[in-house]
Amino acid sequence: MSVLGTLRLRMFGIADPQGVFRRPGFAPRCWDQFGAVLQSLADGYNASLDAPSLEVLVPRLEAIEPALHGFAYEGAAMGLHVLDVLAPGKRRIANLLAGQGGRHKATVYVGVGMAAARLRRRPERMVRDLDPVLGWAAIDGYGFHEGFFARRRAIDNQVIPSHVTEIGRPVYDQGLGRSIWFSSAGQVDLVARIISSFPPYRRGDIWSGAAIACSFAGGADKAALSDVLTSASEHPEQVAWAAATAAWTRALAGNPTEHTDIACGVLAGLDSVTAARLLDGARGQALLAAESSDRSWSGYATWRRIATQSLTDHSSRALS
Numbered sequence: 189m190s191v192l193g194t195l196r197l198r199m200f201g202i203a204d205p206q207g208v209f210r211r212p213g214f215a216p217r218c219w220d221q222f223g224a225v226l227q228s229l230a231d232g233y234n235a236s237l238d239a240p241s242l243e244v245l246v247p248r249l250e251a252i253e254p255a256l257h258g259f260a261y262e263g264a265a266m267g268l269h270v271l272d273v274l275a276p277g278k279r280r281i282a283n284l285l286a287g288q289g290g291r292h293k294a295t296v297y298v299g300v301g302m303a304a305a306r307l308r309r310r311p312e313r314m315v316r317d318l319d320p321v322l323g324w325a326a327i328d329g330y331g332f333h334e335g336f337f338a339r340r341r342a343i344d345n346q347v348i349p350s351h352v353t354e355i356g357r358p359v360y361d362q363g364l365g366r367s368i369w370f371s372s373a374g375q376v377d378l379v380a381r382i383i384s385s386f387p388p389y390r391r392g393d394i395w396s397g398a399a400i401a402c403s404f405a406g407g408a409d410k411a412a413l414s415d416v417l418t419s420a421s422e423h424p425e426q427v428a429w430a431a432a433t434a435a436w437t438r439a440l441a442g443n444p445t446e447h448t449d450i451a452c453g454v455l456a457g458l459d460s461v462t463a464a465r466l467l468d469g470a471r472g473q474a475l476l477a478a479e480s481s482d483r484s485w486s487g488y489a490t491w492r493r494i495a496t497q498s499l500t501d502h503s504s505r506a507l508s
Contacts, residue, residue, distance in 0.1 A: 190238075190239070193237065193238040193239055194238075196237040196238070196271075197234060197237050197238055200237055200267070200270060201233070201234050201237055202230040202233055202234060205223075205226045205227050205229075205230040206219050206223065206226075208226060208336070209222075209223075209226065209371075211336075211337075211339070212339070212340075213339045213340075213343070213344070213371060214371045214373075215371065215372050215373035215375060215378060216373070217373040217375075218370065218371060218372075218373045220373075221373045221374050221407050222370050222373070222374070222405065222407060224253075224256060225256065225259050225370070225405050226259075226370075228252050228253070228256035228257075228259040228260045228263070229259040229260065229262055229263035229266075230263060231248075231252060231260060231263065232249055232252070232259065232260035232261060232262065232263030232264035232265075232266075232267070233263035233264065233266050233267045233299075234263075234267070235248045235249065235263075235264060235267075236263070236264040236265075236266075236267030236268050236271070237267045237270075237271070240267070240268060240271055240280060242283060242284060242287060242288075245264060246287065246288050246289075249261055249264055249288075250288070254443045255443055255445050257292060257441055257443055258292050258294075258295040258404070258437065258438070258441055258443070259295070259405075261284075261289055261292035261295050261296055261299070262292075262295040262296065262298050262299040262302075262329075263299060264284070264289075264296075264299065265281060265284065265289070265295070265296040265297070265298075265299030265300050265303070266299040266300070266302045266303045266306075266329075267303070268280040268281050268284060268299075269281055269299065269300045269303035269304070270303045270306070270307065273303070273307055273309070281296070281300060284296060291440055291441045291442060292437075292440070292441050293319065293322050293440065294322050294325050294433075294437050294440070295325075295437065297318060297319070297322055297323055297324075297325040297326045297329065298325050298326065298328055298329035298332065298363075299329060300314075300318075300326045300329060301325065301326030301327055301328060301329025301330040301331075301332075301333070301363070302329040302330070302332060302333045303329075304326060304329070304330055305329070305330045305333035305334060305337075306333065306337075310351045311326055311327045311330040311351075311352070311356065311360075312327065312351070312352065312353060312355070312356045314326060315327065315356075319487075320474075320475065320478035320479075320487040321471055321474045321475055321478060321487040321488055321490070321491050322471075322488070323487075323488075324356070324359050324486050324487060324488030324489075325359070325488065327352070327356045327359040327360050327363065328359050328360070328362050328363035328366070328397070329363060330349075330352070330360060330363060331359070331360035331361060331362065331363025331364040331366075331367070331397070332363035332364070332366050332367045332397075333363075333367075334349070334360075334363075334364065334367075335363065335364045335366075335367025335368060335371070336367045336370075336371065339371070342364060342367075343364070343367075343368065343382065346385075346386055346387075346390075348360065355485060355486050355489075356486065357390075357393075358393040358486075358489065359393075359486065359488055359489075361390050361393035361394045361396075361397065362393050362394070362396050362397035362400065363397055364394055364397060365383070365393065365394035365395060365396060365397020365398040365399075365400070365401070366397040366398065366400055366401040367397075368382050368383065368394065368397070368398055369397070369398040369401035369402055369405075369407070370401060370405070373407075374402060374407030374408055374412070376408070376412055376415040376416055376419060377415075377419075379398050379416075379419070380419040380420075383395060383398065383419075391422070391423065392422070392423040392426045393426065395419075395420040395423045395426050395427060395430075396423070396426040396427065396429060396430045397430070398416070398420075398430075399416060399420065399426070399427040399430030399431060399451075399455055400430040400431075400433055400434055402416060402451060403430060403431040403433075403434035403435070403447075403448055403451035403452070403455065404433075404434035404437060404438070404448060406445070406447040406448075408447075408451070409450075410450055410454060413450065413451055413454040413455060414454055416454075416455065417454060417455055425496050425499075425500070427455045427456075428455055428456040428457070428496070428499050429456075429492055429495060429496050429499065430455065431448075431451045431452045431454075431455035431456040431463065432452065432456050432458075432463035432464070432466065432467050432495065432499060433467060433495075434448050434451065434452075435448055435449075435452050435460035435461075435463040435464040435467070436463065436464040436467035436468060436471075438460070438464075439460070439461070439464035439468075440464075444460060448460050456499060457503050457506070458499075458502060458503070458506070462502070463499070466495060466498045466499055466502060467491075467495045467498075469498065470491055470494040470495035470498050471491050471495075473490075473494050474487050474488075474490040474491035474494055475487070477490050478490070
């Protein structure tokens with residue numbers, strides 16, 4: 189470890205990942221349920237601060253259990269974006285995405301958004317320079333960070349940051365929903381109780397985030413997933429999209445898991461391979477639409493709209 193790496197870790201590192209789950213409002217079993225997830229994220233983050241050179245960093249990320257690679261790259265992106273802001277000029281995130289990190293594009297952008305929240309930067313202004321579709325996942329990361337580290341403001345008082353516009357708000361709420369799943373230790377009744385306290389117009393997007401978390405990270409068996417579907421019964425399209433998104437993210441990374449396939453079956457009514465294929469096609473259409481736009485709207489919302497229609501059409505054909 190270099191002297192500079194030691195200094196960066198001392199100033200910005202996550203020294204006690206388990207301590208994050210001891211914050212007020214977190215369920216007692218959080219670490220038992222999701223400790224491996226947070227540890228891999230913290231390992232990726234700390235590794236990027238210690239040795240941001242991709243020649244050193246990427247092998248360290250790849251040494252982590254494959255199913256957890258997305259979280260490791262998310263943490264690494266968080267650290268690299270902090271360095272890009274504090275010591276600009278090296279295009280660390282761009283270089284990560286141009287290499288192995290390109291297989292984890294969605295989670296990399298989530299990590300960028302988490303870093304933006306820590307640095308108090310405006311996420312939507314930053315999104316304009318990112319991928320026109322997946323770049324909006326940075327706002328998801330921003331929402332996740334606020335739900336985790338500013339819980340009283342974001343969840344208890346349900347304050348939407350003034351610089352998050354109505355265009356970005358659905359993706360912000362999606363990130364908030366992911367934070368609720370983790371901080372509730374995947375207890376569906378607790379998740380449902382928290383989400384039901386929000387205004388009706390926000391609940392669907394928050395359920396989308398909770399369903400992404402349980403589909404991608406796990407923490408729910410088939411019975412619990414059925415409870416998610418029942419609790420979110422007013423938002424079936426959002427939870428189907430969420431499970432399919434988790435499948436697409438894992439397909440791109442090449443690290444499919446059984447729990448994601450089960451989640452797709454319960455929440456979306458199809459297998460994870462088919463779900464990933466439908467979302468990939470929808471993303472291609474969203475990218476084409478973004479190329480002819482002025483970037484004043486969310487390419488992510490377009491992807492979700494097209495994908496939701498594809499999932500609905502597929503379900504209708506399967507039933508006919």
